[in-house]
Amino acid sequence: DAGVTQSPTHLIKTRGQHVTLRCSPISGHKSVSWYQQVLGQGPQFIFQYYEKEERGRGNFPDRFSARQFPNYSSELNVNALLLGDSALYLCASSQEGGQVNSPLHFGNGTRLTVT
Amino acid sequence: AQSVAQPEDQVNVAEGNPLTVKCTYSVSGNPYLFWYVQYPNRGLQFLLKYITGDNLVKGSYGFEAEFNKSQTSFHLKKPSALVSDSALYFCAVRGPHGSSNTGKLIFGQGTTLQVKP
Numbered sequence: 001d002a003g004v005t006q007s008p009t010h011l012i013k014t015r016g017q018h019v020t021l022r023c024s025p026i027s028g029h030k031s032v033s034w035y036q037q038v039l040g041q042g043p044q045f046i047f048q049y050y051e052k053e054e055r056g057r058g059n060f061p062d063r064f065s066a067r068q069f070p071n072y073s074s075e076l077n078v079n080a081l082l083l084g085d086s087a088l089y090l091c092a093s094s095q096e097g098g099q100v101n102s103p104l105h106f107g108n109g110t111r112l113t114v115t
Numbered sequence: 116a117q118s119v120a121q122p123e124d125q126v127n128v129a130e131g132n133p134l135t136v137k138c139t140y141s142v143s144g145n146p147y148l149f150w151y152v153q154y155p156n157r158g159l160q161f162l163l164k165y166i167t168g169d170n171l172v173k174g175s176y177g178f179e180a181e182f183n184k185s186q187t188s189f190h191l192k193k194p195s196a197l198v199s200d201s202a203l204y205f206c207a208v209r210g211p212h213g214s215s216n217t218g219k220l221i222f223g224q225g226t227t228l229q230v231k232p
Contacts, residue, residue, distance in 0.1 A: 031218065041224060056218050058219065103164055109158050
């Protein structure tokens with residue numbers, strides 16, 4: 001079975017631009033989460049979607065937004081990019097939203113560089 | 116607030132020796148704890164979790180973790196390290212119970228494990 005797939009794998013943008021990152025969950029998984037991993041740090045939670053509704057939101061500015069589609073794939077959008085947005089963006093899927101019986105399965109991430 | 120701490124930036128061990136990667140936690144309510152591993156330029160892979168029950172949890176690739184409530188620790192262990200175990204290891208705790216963020220994981224800073232031949 002295919003794992004979590006993310007596209008693109010790498011991206012270079014300039015300050016002030018907008019970016020859209022895409023994620024396809026494992027088949028049958030209804031929950032998608034997004035994490036930001038800055039070099040040398042642990043992943044930081046951005047959003048979780050379950051059954052196409054926002055389930056949770058981390059401490060990120062309104063420049064960050066996301067949505068989940070009827071096929072459970074997801075997009076993460078970041079507006080007005082800043083240098084500090086440079087990071088590895090990880091998407092993770094799970095069967096349910098609560099982590100108890102269904103751990104997260106991560107994609108390989110999108111490496112975003114803002115210049 | 117939920118948090119985890121990994122006190123060691125790096126752990127070095129010789130191949131064949133036992134390894135321990137340390138993690139302590141702070142939670143409100145019952146802790147749901149996880150270990151993930153990350154290889155270079157890759158996403159995170161789930162190793163094991165503690166929800167309830169036995170304090171010794173067995174996971175993937177021969178790893179296990181010991182939950183200690185009195186010491187608020189959840190250390191990752193393996194009896195005999197392999198060179199291929201060299202990677203970045205993250206401890207994590209689930210978001211607060213009864214909040215809108217029960218589905219999120221709060222990660223530690225990570226510990227680099229270096230296993231030398």
